Amino acid sequence: MKFFRSLLAKYMLIIVLAISIVQISYLGVATFMLGISKTGSGDFSSEALLESDIEEQWHTQAKSINNASEATIEQLFQKWQKQYPTASMFWVSEKGNLLTTMNVQDELPKIWTPAFTTKFIKERYGSDPFTVIAFLGDDVSNGFIVLEISRDVFKPPLIKIYDNYGSFLFFGVVAVILFFIAVSFLFFKGIRKRLLHLQEAMEIRDVDGLPIEIQVKKRDEIGQLEHSFNRMVCELRDSKQRQQKEEQLRRELIANLSHDLRTPLTKVRAQSYTISKEALSEEGIQALKAMEASIVNIDALIENLMSYTLLMASKYKFEPKNINVIRFVREHLTTWYPVFEREGFTIDIELQAFESNEWSVDPLWLGRIFDNIFQNVLRHAYSGKYISVKTKSTDSYKAFIIEDHGQGMKNESNAKGAGIGLSIVDIMVKGMDLEWEITSSQSGTKIIIKNVMQSAKLGK
Incomplete structure (x- = not known):
């Protein structure tokens, strides 16, 4: 049952129907031709005719007539016409007079001279129509009779069917092919429509951010x-x-x-x-x-x-505004200067003004970023007792550079917990559409916080 509900089974059914229609069409034509042949019409006989057989029959029946008369000849012609409706027949007497005719289309002379008779026989020999000349009776005193049949009659039945109904068969086959193409097109169009509907359902999002369910109509x-x-x-x-x-x-x-x-x-x-x-x-x-x-x-x-925890849950308050970052960082450093000085750090601060000091950031977030970085320096770079805060300007970005001379973040230190602090820095930096880089080695750690120019972002 599962196979019969599948798309493969449906398409196989379409192919079987198309083949069946072609077979039925040919069977119908064959039946029609068989019916014609059974009516006695020789031109459409279901059996192939032989020229030798017709010639032998014509000579035999002509020889059997000893006392020729118009009634006898006309009776013979009518008999042959029933079997071969398109055949033409005529009787020429011993003196060359054209007597009885039947279904003759060409203009024949009333008097047949020896010269015309010879010319007629020469023209008809091996040409179309097929011509048979037979003398009546046992001598030539009764004259001769002529039978002319189109050579199309002698073609095989299939060729005759094709000659007479070839266009019908051709257009029938074309119609079946077009029908098969149309049904196949509609079949695959329906499949494509359902697949596109499924694709749209995958792209559309519900209020919870997940795709929406779709209605299942078929079980294929x-x-x-x-x-x-x-x-x-x-x-x-x-x-x-x-x-x-x-x-x-x-x-x-x-x-x-x-x-x-x-x-x-x-x-x-x-x-x-x-x-x-x-x-x-x-x-x-x-x-x-x-x-x-x-x-x-x-x-x-x-x-x-x-x-x-609040940042990961998007619950941490974020209020960006335009501030002078040089002034903000300088003021923020004044709160940390005594801390580093008390711990014996060498402090190197070099803050040069940018071309534009206005950055769109959240002051609390930016302050938290510097606090976490400075706390990390106190924990991990205490042995180096050095910190520098500088600015850098390029055509593509403006940046703050914080550097220390500690043993690097990969080395063991007495203070732990720097990982979550730098994770907060990463989330806040990206949340304010900034970028940052961190490099750490045995000679120290260097952190760069960048404000990339819009043209440089588009270039990426």
Whole structure:
């Protein structure tokens, strides 16, 4: 049953119908010709005629007439005319007089001279029409009779059918071929229409961003494909709903975890402040400083975790505006300058004005990008104790370059958590339609934040 519902079975049915129609057409023509042959019309006999047979019959019947008369000859001619309607016959007496004629189309002389008789026999020999001359009776005193039949009568039945009905057969075959082409065209047009409908359904998106289901009308191969497509859409929708639920649970877990961690962290910070008021040994002071540094790092990690979660869920507030980035970065560096100075860093700042200092960015996002980069320098490049912030202008982009002399990000460091911080940098940079590059080796790390010109973007 599955095969009979398939497109292959339908197309095979079309081919079988086309072949059947051709066979029926030829059978109909053959039946028609057989009916004609059964009516006794010799011109369309179903059997091939032989010239020798007709010639022998004509001579035999002519020889059997000893007492020739017009009635006898006319009776003979009528008999032959029933069998060969297109044949022409005439009787010429011993003296050359043209007597009885039947179905003669040519102009014949009333008196046949020996010269004309000889000329007639010469012209008819081997030509068309086929001509048979026979004497009546056993002597020549009764004259002779002539039978003329078109040589088309002697053609095989198939050739006669083709000669008389060839155009009908030709146009019949052409009609069948055109019918087959038209049916095939409609068949494949329907397939193409259904495939295009399936393609459109794949491209159209519902409110949830997934393709829409389509109505399955048939149970053939395309119908099975449509059913599989609908099943895939349902599975994608279920998967997306599960993912959304899991994402919501993950955000709630991170939010609750961050809140739960910050509460004891605040208490630890308060206790460390209380301990710092007490008289401590040198080792106690160093331990307290290490604890405070760890508290700061943990707080930064919690903040990064919250920010990353909000960014991935597109919940982080984004408000771009045109700002003077040179002034903004210079003012932002003033808050970090004491931090680096306290840690003994050599600070190299060289901010040259761009041709246009106006960038369309979110100030909070841009500040967060620099904060994460500077925190990464403190964690991973502490051994180099060097940081530089410079600007660079080219025909294709304007950029800020932050560079340190640490051991590189691939080397082990005492501080962890730089991965999520740089992931936040990547999301925020791309979210503000900027670009960035990072290269790290044993001699240090270099980060470039670019604002690519619009013409350069189109060139890519």
